[in-house]
Amino acid sequence: MKGIIFAFIGGACITLQGVANARISQDIGTWQAATITQFTGFVMALMILLFVRDAKKQGFKQVKPLYLFGGALAAFVIFSEVTAIQDIGVTLTISALLIAQLCLTFLIDIKGWFGVMKQKMRLPQFIGIGMMIAGVVILKF
Amino acid sequence: MLIGLILALIAGSLVSLQNIFNTKVNEHTGSWSTTTLVLGMGFIASLLMGLIMEGKNMFTLQHMQPWYWFSGMIGVGVVICLVQATRLLGPTYAISIVLTSQLGFALLWDSLGWLGLTKVAFSFNQLIGVLVIVGGILVFKLGGAREPQRDSTTGKPQQALNLK
Numbered sequence: 430m431k432g433i434i435f436a437f438i439g440g441a442c443i444t445l446q447g448v449a450n451a452r453i454s455q456d457i458g459t460w461q462a463a464t465i466t467q468f469t470g471f472v473m474a475l476m477i478l479l480f481v482r483d484a485k486k487q488g489f490k491q492v493k494p495l496y497l498f499g500g501a502l503a504a505f506v507i508f509s510e511v512t513a514i515q516d517i518g519v520t521l522t523i524s525a526l527l528i529a530q531l532c533l534t535f536l537i538d539i540k541g542w543f544g545v546m547k548q549k550m551r552l553p554q555f556i557g558i559g560m561m562i563a564g565v566v567i568l569k570f
Numbered sequence: 571m572l573i574g575l576i577l578a579l580i581a582g583s584l585v586s587l588q589n590i591f592n593t594k595v596n597e598h599t600g601s602w603s604t605t606t607l608v609l610g611m612g613f614i615a616s617l618l619m620g621l622i623m624e625g626k627n628m629f630t631l632q633h634m635q636p637w638y639w640f641s642g643m644i645g646v647g648v649v650i651c652l653v654q655a656t657r658l659l660g661p662t663y664a665i666s667i668v669l670t671s672q673l674g675f676a677l678l679w680d681s682l683g684w685l686g687l688t689k690v691a692f693s694f695n696q697l698i699g700v701l702v703i704v705g706g707i708l709v710f711k712l713g714g715a716r717e718p719q720r721d722s723t724t725g726k727p728q729q730a731l732n733l734k
Contacts, residue, residue: 432655432657432658433667435655435658436655436667436668437667438671439647439668440671440674441671441675443668444675446644448679450641451687452686453641456633456634457634458620458628460619460624461624461631462638463619464617465631466642467609467610467612467642468613468642469640469641470609470612470613471609471610471612471642474602474605474646474649475606475610477605477646488600488603492595492598493594496592496594497591498611499590499592499594499608500610501611501615502588502612502615503612503615504612505581505584506584507612509584510578513575514574514687515574515688517575518680518690519676519679520673520676520696520700521578522581523578524578526579526585527672527673527703528582529579529581529583530583531582543590553709553710553712553713556713557710558706560702560703560705561706561710562706564702569699
């Protein structure tokens with residue numbers, strides 16, 4: 430039950446983040462909003478990190494350098510998401526975003542790109558993606 | 571309309587990539603080291619992009635409200651919730667609930683028009699659409715376990731990037 434509540438609140442927070450970014454962007458601009466929210470998040474995470482000290486300093490050296498820059502993608506995620514929310518609303522934005530996210534993850538899993546464990550895809554995964562796309566069509570028309 | 575849809579699809583693809591990259595970092599460090607690095611990188615990239623696109627205007631923050639400074643902490647809440655949920659439920663169930671909740675709240679925000687965003691009138695079509703999408707997520711995530719492909723000779727899971 431506790432796990433379900435965490436997952437539920439986590440999902441709410443992800444959407445809230447997009448909505449808050451869209452709101453802040455209206456006032457101070459999109460890149461400014463992305464910079465400020467990432468900065469305060471970074472400071473807070475750093476404080477927690479100093480408190481819990483889960484860092485294995487050697488660990489970062491074992492990671493392929495490309496992967497260390499994954500966080501930089503967030504700048505473009507926020508810019509695209511905020512612009513989309515302002516253009517087509519929250520529901521349609523999140524729906525399209527999730528479909529693209531699941532489809533690409535699906536493709537990467539099948540192909541085993543980036544060294545992820547290759548996974549077989551069965552019929553349910555294709556039906557699932559089909560239903561999600563059908564849902565977006567129903568949303569819009 | 572089309573631009574918004576395309577941007578949302580781009581955002582989703584980038585989120586997928588980012589999740590994979592972050593997981594790789596997480597495998598070697600801890601979840602807070604990863605979060606700090608990820609948000610730090612996001613901050614630097616946003617600042618650089620802002621400076622390239624807007625130059626000095628980047629630092630004129632008009633109509634800045636105090637709560638804007640704190641909105642970044644939502645991201646920290648996300649990490650705490652996802653880490654705990656995954657630990658308690660396993661990734662498949664945790665992510666299914668997270669995605670469902672994301673969509674449910676999206677519909678709620680659109681219909682309430684909170685935070686001064688344009689209100690999108692709630693319609694029966696929207697509810698059905700969201701329910702079908704949620705159904706799709708559940709079928710995708712819970713329908714038939716996706717087992718890693720096993721090597722027919724050793725019975726061990728095949729390593730990806732194994733070029734054969």
